[in-house]
Amino acid sequence: MSNQWKNYGSTLLATSDDSSDVCDNMIVEHINHKGSNWTAYVNILCIVAGSGTLGIPYAIRQGGWISILLLILSAIMNVYANTKLIECLYHNNVSRRTSITEVAYDAFGNAGSGFVNCFFNATCIGAPIVYLILSGENFKKLFEDNFGIDLGIGTWIFICGGMMCVPYVMLKNMKEASWLSIFGALTTGLVVVVVFIASLMELPNNRDKEHQIIHLRHMPIALATAFFSYGGNVVYPHVEASMEHPKAWPKVLGLATFTITFFYLLIGISAYATYGDDTLSPIYKNLPAGLAVTISVIMISIHVLMALPIYLTAFALEVEDYLSINVATLGKNREFTYRAAIRILTLSFAISIANVVPYFADIMALIGAISQGVLLIFMPIVIWIKLFGWDSINSWKEKLWVIFLLMFSVIVTFTGTILAIYDLYADITDHK
Structure with a gap:
């Protein structure tokens, strides 16, 4: 593989062979915004692990215990x-x-x-919508249980979106967003520990719960949720671009994915073992009211709100690059004005959709099936084959592995999307 990576880690960011002054300025700006491998690691951790931590126990309930193996397989494929x-x-x-x-x-x-753009935009906007729904549900529950205040989930979604408006507008790139990721990663670890301990303490009171080895009917939904829970590769190019030593990317991605998988297994196995087929999403809905639930709600709310600007920043960077919104072209003041306008409009759109369709588990599965099934596995491999050639894969075992990945992702995308739309429609009609 080294012959294909000889320029890996290049700081050249031009999107063509044109060496214009604008491109030169972009290169200089990029070089001055380098981060460490640790920064990239916590960025990935924050982007990927938040909502998945709460949704994985429910995914295991949907697919049965076999979902644990599928979760590990999803991590390897990722x-x-x-x-x-x-590459x-x-x-x-x-x-x-x-x-x-x-x-x-x-x-x-x-x-x-155009094909990739559709799924890219769906993920970059869809994931923050899921985060807004989750944080809205969290704060509604927190203030109802502890203070008797019921503002409604819609109001809390607006409040959460408003709180994230300032950091989203002000943060220009992934390096500047790294401090959000550090807090997000810490809160994820704390939530995993709290839910793990609380689930084990509740296990003696739930010995009668039923468990399944495999649920064929809901297996695609479980896989779609797993795909969403590892989704984040729309942001990966920006994370890798911010690394001082980008050659370490495979190691950083592998370590981050291993950590995330460990979190998922810890919380998923303990929760499903305790609550069985009564497991809910988010998982703290199963926990008895008290300090454990309060801590989990606060911590995961902080996490998803920290991750929200990172996803939206990836979307904004694409739009700003397409519209040539940068200091070199517009000057500092106009660049900030245009950037702020685009980002406020984007966040407003996400808030509006979250209010219209506030169903956390359904939206999570739908985005996982439609977008992540294509973007996470299928398109990176297909693009690589087209650019480097099928014969660049030297081992026949690896070729079989690639064929399996492509078929697997297509099946999950197709069946998972149909079932996720059906579940979402059922919840909307039941609610009405």
């Missing part, structure tokens, strides 16, 4: 496919591409770019 994705950014050995959309254009032209 590392493999998104190592390939970062694609350096495919021409001249300049570094900046996103999955650009390499999709290099591989398949406008059709590929």
Whole structure:
């Protein structure tokens, strides 16, 4: 693989062979915003682990105990496919591409770019919508249980979105967003420990709960939730671009994914073992009222609100690059004005959708099936094959592995999307 990575880690960020003054200024700006491997690690941890931590126990309930093996398989597929994705950014050995959309254009032209863009935008906007729904539910529960204040989930979604408006507008890149990730990663670890201990303490009182080895009917939904829980590769090119030593990307991604998987297994196994087929999403709905629930609600709310600007920043960077919104082109004041306007409009859209369809588990599964089934596994591998060639895979075992990944992701995307839409429709009609 080294012959394909000889330019890996290049600081050249031009999207073409053109060496204009604007590109030169972008390169200088990028070099001055480098972060450590540790920063990249916590960025990935914060982006990926938050809502998945609360949704994985319910995913295991949907698929049965077999979902644990599928969760581990999803982690392995994530590392493999998104190592390939970062390789694609350096495919021409001249300049570094900046996103999955650009390499999709290099591989398949406008059709590929447009196809990926649909799923890219769905993920970058969809994940923050899930986070807004979750944080709205959390604060509603917190203030109802502890203070008797019921403002309604819609009001809390507006409040949470408003709180994130300032950091989202002010943070220009992933390096500047790293302090959000540090707090987000710490809160995730704390939530896992709290729910793990609380579940084990409740186990003696739930010996009668039923458990299934496998639920074939809901297996695609469980896999879609798992895909969402590892989703984040729309942000990975920006995270890797912020690294001082980008050659360490495979190691950083692998370590972060291992940590996330450990969190998921710890909380998923303990929760499903305790609550069985009565497991709910988010998992703290199963926990008895008290300090454990309060801590979990506060910590995970902080986490998802910290992760929200990171996802939206990835979307904003794509839009701003397309519209040439940068200091070199517009000057400092106009650049900030345009950037603020675009980001406020984006956040307002996410808040509006979260209010209209406030169903956490259903939206999580739907986004996982539609977007992550395509973006997380399928497209990075297909793009890599188109850019480097099928014969670049030397081992027949690896070729079989690649074929399996492509077939697996297509099946999960198709069946998971149908079932997720059905479940969402059922919840909307039941609510009405």
